[in-house]
Amino acid sequence: xxxxxxxxxxxxxxxxxxxxxxxxxxxxxxxIYKISAVETDTNIYGEASSGKVYEPGVRVNALIxxxxxxxxxxxxxxxxxxxxxxxxxxxxxxDINLKPEIGDVVSWNYAYFEINSINENMLVGGDPDKNxxxxxxxxxxxxxxxxxxxxxx
Amino acid sequence: MAHRNIPDIEKIDPVNRAKExxxxxxxxxxxxxxxxxxxxxxxxxxxxxxxxxxxxxxGQKIAVxxxxxxxxxxxxxxxxxxxxxxxGKIMVPIVLVNRTSMEPxxxxxxxxxxxxxxxxxxxxYSSKNKYSRFSVQQGKKPTYExxxxxxxxxxxxxxxxxxxxxxxxxxxxxTETFVFHEGKYWGDPSTNKTPYVKGVTYxxxxxxxxxxxxxxxxxxxLETLAELLPKYADGKANINKTFAVENVAVTxxxxxIPPELE
Numbered sequence: 376x377x378x379x380x381x382x383x384x385x386x387x388x389x390x391x392x393x394x395x396x397x398x399x400x401x402x403x404x405x406x407i408y409k410i411s412a413v414e415t416d417t418n419i420y421g422e423a424s425s426g427k428v429y430e431p432g433v434r435v436n437a438l439i440x441x442x443x444x445x446x447x448x449x450x451x452x453x454x455x456x457x458x459x460x461x462x463x464x465x466x467x468x469x470d471i472n473l474k475p476e477i478g479d480v481v482s483w484n485y486a487y488f489e490i491n492s493i494n495e496n497m498l499v500g501g502d503p504d505k506n507x508x509x510x511x512x513x514x515x516x517x518x519x520x521x522x523x524x525x526x527x528x
Numbered sequence: 529m530a531h532r533n534i535p536d537i538e539k540i541d542p543v544n545r546a547k548e549x550x551x552x553x554x555x556x557x558x559x560x561x562x563x564x565x566x567x568x569x570x571x572x573x574x575x576x577x578x579x580x581x582x583x584x585x586x587g588q589k590i591a592v593x594x595x596x597x598x599x600x601x602x603x604x605x606x607x608x609x610x611x612x613x614x615x616g617k618i619m620v621p622i623v624l625v626n627r628t629s630m631e632p633x634x635x636x637x638x639x640x641x642x643x644x645x646x647x648x649x650x651x652x653y654s655s656k657n658k659y660s661r662f663s664v665q666q667g668k669k670p671t672y673e674x675x676x677x678x679x680x681x682x683x684x685x686x687x688x689x690x691x692x693x694x695x696x697x698x699x700x701x702x703t704e705t706f707v708f709h710e711g712k713y714w715g716d717p718s719t720n721k722t723p724y725v726k727g728v729t730y731x732x733x734x735x736x737x738x739x740x741x742x743x744x745x746x747x748x749x750l751e752t753l754a755e756l757l758p759k760y761a762d763g764k765a766n767i768n769k770t771f772a773v774e775n776v777a778v779t780x781x782x783x784x785i786p787p788e789l790e
Contacts, residue, residue, distance in 0.1 A: 424695035426586035446616065450597035450624060450690070452604025455616035458739060486615045491738050514739045519619035520694050522586045 381500040389499070389507070390466045397464050403439045405461060405483040406432040407475055408523065427522050432482065433473050438462040439483060457515040459488050465495075465509050475511050480521050487521045488513035560677050560767040561759040562721060564627070564685075567752070570715030570723055571687055572596065572625060577716075579709050581691075583621050583698040590621075592702065597626035597690070621693040623702070629686045633753060636682035645679040678766045680755035686728070689748040696734065696744050703730060703746045710750065723752040 397403075414428040441459040448454070461481055468474065475481075481488045492512045499505040518524060572594065575581065581592040593611060605612070612618055638645055651673040691702040710727035728749040735743040757766055 418695075418697055420696045422695045422697065424584070424697040444615070448601070450626060451595075451618055451622065451692070452599060452608065453601060453616060454618045455612075456740065457615070486613070486617075489741070512739070514741070515615060515617055516741055517617055517619055517694070518613040519585070519621075520741060 381502065381505060386499060386505055390464070393464050393507075394467060397438060397467065398436045401436075401438060403437060404434055405437055405439065405481050406434050407473065408432045408480045408482065408521075409473075409476070410478060410480075429480070429523065433471060435463060435467065435471070435473065437464075441484070455515065457486075457488075459483065459513050459515075461488075461490075461511045461513060463509045463511070465506055468509060475509065480516065480523070481511070481513055482523075487516050487518065487523065489516040489520075559759060559765060560757060562680060562755050562757045563759060564754075564756065566721045567685060567723060567754050567756075568596070568625075568627060570721050571725070571750070571752075573716050574709070574714035574725075575623065575625065575689075578714075579705055581621075581623055581702050581705060583693060583701050585621070585694070585698065592621045592623050594623045594625065597624045621691070621698055621702070624690040624692070626688045626690070627685065628688045628749075630683050630754075633682040633684050636753075638679055638681075646676040647679060649675045649677060651675070673769060676768045678757060678761050680757035683754045683756050685752050685754045687725075687750040687752070689750060691746040691748065693744050694742075699732070699744050699746050703748065706730075706748050714752070723754055725750050725752045727751075 408429040410423075411428045411430050415423045416425050417423055418425075439459060439461055442457060444455050444457045446453045446455050459481075461475075461483075463475070475490055475493065477490050477493060479490050481490060490511045490513045494510040494512070495506055495508070496510075497507040499507050575594050581594065582589055583592055584590075593608075595608065595611075599608070605616070611622060654671050654673050657670045689706065691699055691706075693699045693702065707727060707730070710725060712725065713722040714725040715722035728751045729747075731747040731749075733743065733745045733747065759766070
């Protein structure tokens with residue numbers, strides 16, 4: 376049953392305004408690399424030790440919130456970490472046919488972040504069919520883990 | 529009247545010029561000491577030069593860097609900066625060495641109350657024993673260069689080697705290499721500082737949490753019997769060339785038993 380508020384027209388307005396805000400006003404960009412589960416071989420431990428294969432990176436605009444870097448110092452020396460939240464407009468992702476998933480890698484600010492959780496909880500008017508955004512929580516991942524850059528010897 | 533405050537050490541140990549003997553530079557190759565630094569160097573030398581840990585990463589064979597644990601922060605960031613990415617995140621694989629414990633070996637404990645327990649050694653070769661017909665005809669005895677060496681303390685020292693990789697398959701490769709090399713003498717064979725090292729335990733850690741990367745590590749505990757001897761015991765050198773048999777000709781004249789003794 377169509378609700379009195381948040382009609383399709385209203386939602387279209389929200390989408391249009393949000394798209395303009397994310398793409399033209401804030402204009403924070405990141406690149407999403409999705410792991411190709413078909414092409415990536417795994418061993419008996421469930422790890423891609425022979426190398427991960429990624430789909431080509433897709434440039435997407437998002438609202439990005441980053442926490443401060445934290446350095447944990449142990450016997451290996453200082454090791455940095457950072458938690459970042461990437462908030463994507465759902466309509467934007469549907470337009471480019473992209474669905475970020477846990478384990479995918481996002482490149483932003485000259486670093487790589489592995490998505491560790493996904494939140495799709497902004498339901499306009501509480502309606503599950505009017506899901507508005509997709510928020511990915513990610514952490515700074517090791518360069519040696521993503522296999523996206525040439526390894527120096 | 530001013531008095532010079534003479535420290536006790538000057539009163540006890542005045543310089544004895546009689547002991548200040550010139551020696552050729554090649555006489556002592558080694559001072560006989562075996563310090564913890566030597567032991568640590570032997571362990572690191574073997575891992576870096578004999579074991580040479582390598583893993584296959586993304587189809588490429590890469591040499592695994594070996595570090596001593598708990599370095600100073602500046603060293604970790606500047607000298608070992610190549611192990612981190614632009615954001616300061618450590619890249620693995622990496623091998624870390626740490627000395628964790630040391631205890632006296634009870635079965636090899638000397639009586640420490642006795643002063644200056646020393647062992648006596650001699651060099652088989654001496655440059656002074658040159659072969660000549662004269663020395664053979666005269667029946668000269670060869671000269672032995674004798675050395676008194678302070679007895680070392682036998683300590684059991686344990687090391688912890690952390691093998692940290694991205695994948696369990698890589699950790700397996702490194703662990704197998706360490707298993708192969710345990711039970712051997714470690715250290716540079718050109719020195720006499722090659723302790724026997726055996727593996728004690730191999731502990732595997734595989735952790736995964738929500739907001740950090742997966743952690744794959746093996747902790748290898750190695751044990752070695754070290755003959756520790758400081759560079760200067762009681763403020764004196766450990767090796768003393770105290771006595772050398774005189775290079776003398778010995779002749780015996782046959783004489784009968786004196787009649788008064790018969």
